[in-house]
Amino acid sequence: MVDNNLITTANNLEGYRITKHLGVIRGITVRSRSIFGNIAGGFQSLAGGKLSVYVNLCEKTRQEAYQLMIDHANEAGANAIINMRYDANEVMQGVTEVLAYGTAVVAEKI
Numbered sequence: 639m640v641d642n643n644l645i646t647t648a649n650n651l652e653g654y655r656i657t658k659h660l661g662v663i664r665g666i667t668v669r670s671r672s673i674f675g676n677i678a679g680g681f682q683s684l685a686g687g688k689l690s691v692y693v694n695l696c697e698k699t700r701q702e703a704y705q706l707m708i709d710h711a712n713e714a715g716a717n718a719i720i721n722m723r724y725d726a727n728e729v730m731q732g733v734t735e736v737l738a739y740g741t742a743v744v745a746e747k748i
Contacts, residue, residue, distance in 0.1 A: 640711045644718035644745060651718060651745050660714040660742040665706025669699045670733045700724060703738040716742035 644651055703724070711719050722740035729735050 640708050640716055640719060642708075645708075645722055645740070646718075646720055647722050649720060651720065653748055654718070654745040655748050656718075656720070656743045656745050658744040660711075660716050660744065662739060663707055663710040663714055663716070663719065663742040664737055664739040665703045665708070665710060666735065666737045667699055667702045667706065668729060668733060668735045669695065699734070699736045700738070703736045707738040707740065711740075711742040714742045716744060718743050718745040 644654070650656065707719070707722075719740040720743055722738070725737045725739070727735045727737075
């Protein structure tokens with residue numbers, strides 16, 4: 639089971655020895671903005687500043703991709719993830735794919 643404290647963007651885990659590389663794992667989700675979200679975001683953009691409607695949508699989307707990545711690592715038998723990254727692409731106007739990926743590993747405390 640992946641320990642949330644053992645997920646890093648680095649190539650190694652300080653204080654741990656990687657005993658097994660299990661391969662690339664990923665979590666992917668695709669989201670679109672609703673008409674109501676676009677209207678609310680449009681009103682917020684008129685006033686300027688932080689667009690909380692879009693911030694919340696982006697945060698929920700990244701969190702979902704992150705959790706799916708962890709689920710995939712657990713299925714592979716990992717207890718840690720190294721080289722973790724996010725990527726996002728617009729699939730079509732208003733539809734965005736978010737990918738969380740990394741390398742699933744088994745790590746032992748030194």
